[in-house]
Amino acid sequence: MTTKPGSAATEAAEVWSKADIRDYLSNSALTVGAGTPTDAGAGWQLPVPHPDPIIAAGGIPDAASLPSGELEAALARILNSKAKEVLRYGGVLGFEGLREVMAERQTVLDGMSFEPDNFIVHNGGSGCLDNLCQAFIDPGDVVVVEGPSYSGTTRAIRGHMAELIEVEVEDDGISVDGVAEAIQRAKSEGKRVKLVYLNPDYQNPTGTTLTESRRAELIDLCAREQVFIVEDATYSELFFDEAPPQSIYSMANGAGVLKIGTFSKVIATGLRAGWIQASKEHIDALGRVRFDMGTSPLLLHMLAEFISSGRLDPHILKMRPVYAEKCATLAESLREHCEPYVRFNAPGGGFFFWFECLGATSKEVSEAAAYEGLLFPPGTAFYLDKAHEPDNHVRLAFSNASLEHLREIGPRLRRAFQRVVD
Template structure:
């Protein structure tokens, strides 16, 4: 049989991260590549207890299909949690529970835009968002990021130019806190300007915030959704970095009319998110375990963040500039020599270290001399050794 494939799937490329994970899982390779939490943070004892309780007391519901928007008690608990940790005021009716926030990204692309429409992203931006939006046939216009996140002073001009050419953007996708891949955060002044621009041009903001709770240094900055004027912002959150990614649970907060459309698209995707995972999350939040776990994660990740920065200072400071993030999971390094970091990957793997090249986070081939380094997965010793192997690889490129 000769199969013919759709234009949208033919236009998609395999994610560099998935490809890299295959190589990086070979023995002896230190992976600074994927965005994985440390298995040390998985609350195995607590989750075992919760799962046993669910099977004893609530199996009939936990093993059954659930509502398309999510199980009501879970949505209620998420609303309570969001008020507590992010000062977001919302209700269950405005929350959909998804199979990871990745599914939420796909739903957004399907609900808010048509194939061929333009949206605005940061440049660089989260590689999974690029695949979710590409799968919906969207055109991405990247606004460069500096150490303070999206350069909002460039945003308005770009919007005007796009409107002038009949391509008014359908939404603005941002990761304002501990951005993936750069690790940078947007200060409150820029956040205000971003909200003003969104309201002025009536272009919705989509705020993706998987890392907001993982702050190791500095003062918290309010999330966009909690700020004045931010009530209509669509907000994505996840349990992946504060519980486990394996249970695949994320959620989207959105105005009611958007929620109705999510309901329709979600029915087509999977009818409903895994009920068992949802009941696990419900107990995890209700029993307050999440808040204690986040504190433990922060202690562990702060040590790892300090270890990678120390090693970068000792080994790579004359070769690369790098972010020193106050939280999150990533350092963004840009090499001073004119090296193409994508082309360098095989040499790095040969030396026993993996990373993701800057180009994976753009749609236009920029960021060639940058790379994203994850610091949450490896041990302190592996992080130091990984940076040494990367330095050796860079030296060999001369």
């Protein structure tokens, strides 16, 4: 657009061309950094063109199985039957009809009784975490997280100016002794630990599951220390053979625990719908600091229709063996082609495979693999310190890769290791 000389726009352009946006930014915007594609589920770019790229980077559902026809039918039904209702504002907690069907579902899944007001619906699990931080975190408060952890959540917590302490994830899940030490350390420095955030089932990125005994220990510890547990149950329903242990929420009978769930992985990430399950007192506090006029009523009505017409549970039942086969195919391909270079425990559910690189760093391997047309983030992406040592793990997402591509990962990875190690 051209501006007329002497016009208000010209003067404004003159003034603002000399201004530095950093003088205006909040501390959060100044310090949090731009983030990576892993944080936000964005697209990945190959360093050189490849005729058949394999993107094993993002935790997204199998694209070939998305229930798009059923969602479309549910959307058509609600628009035909109650357009006026679904096309207006829907309230702070989210469409009550959806929270009703969720209360029924979670009553069965968690074996305890829920009402609609035990739920607040947001823009995915990510929106839930943002709301939780808004309600519970003041700058300088401490949040204990898993190391490694899903980078999008740690970034969001940092964005609320909390101090994060990372506690190691072992084969049995987060070290509860490590959590106890982290809490003591923070307290000895005069800091307040408000939350322990963890993803106990098929953790992103390690695929590990917190054992039942560690869940009980964590509940005891956090009650003693009066620290809330935030249980991120994003992958809990996506097990292969055996269900994970009882949820932390259910083991604690809800006391001191807030649980995050999402439709992103069991249906589709593009829905951007997730929920927090908590006591009414907690939900009330969360609702008070919500200022976005609620999540799309149109979408939530569609989801309620999808679930109450019996479409969600069969879809999840159908997807479990799909992901189990994908995971087994990847494990087989790695065993067959990469044996001297990798060590791993295959996960029992979820979307991710975490393996140890022998004789090479994850950065070297992920860069070399990109030249073979295979994309995945280095394991360091999931630690608070992106220069984390030792740098020897890698995360592969198998959920949206075809079986053919999963079989091809082993040979490509072997060539990547050969470039670096041999």
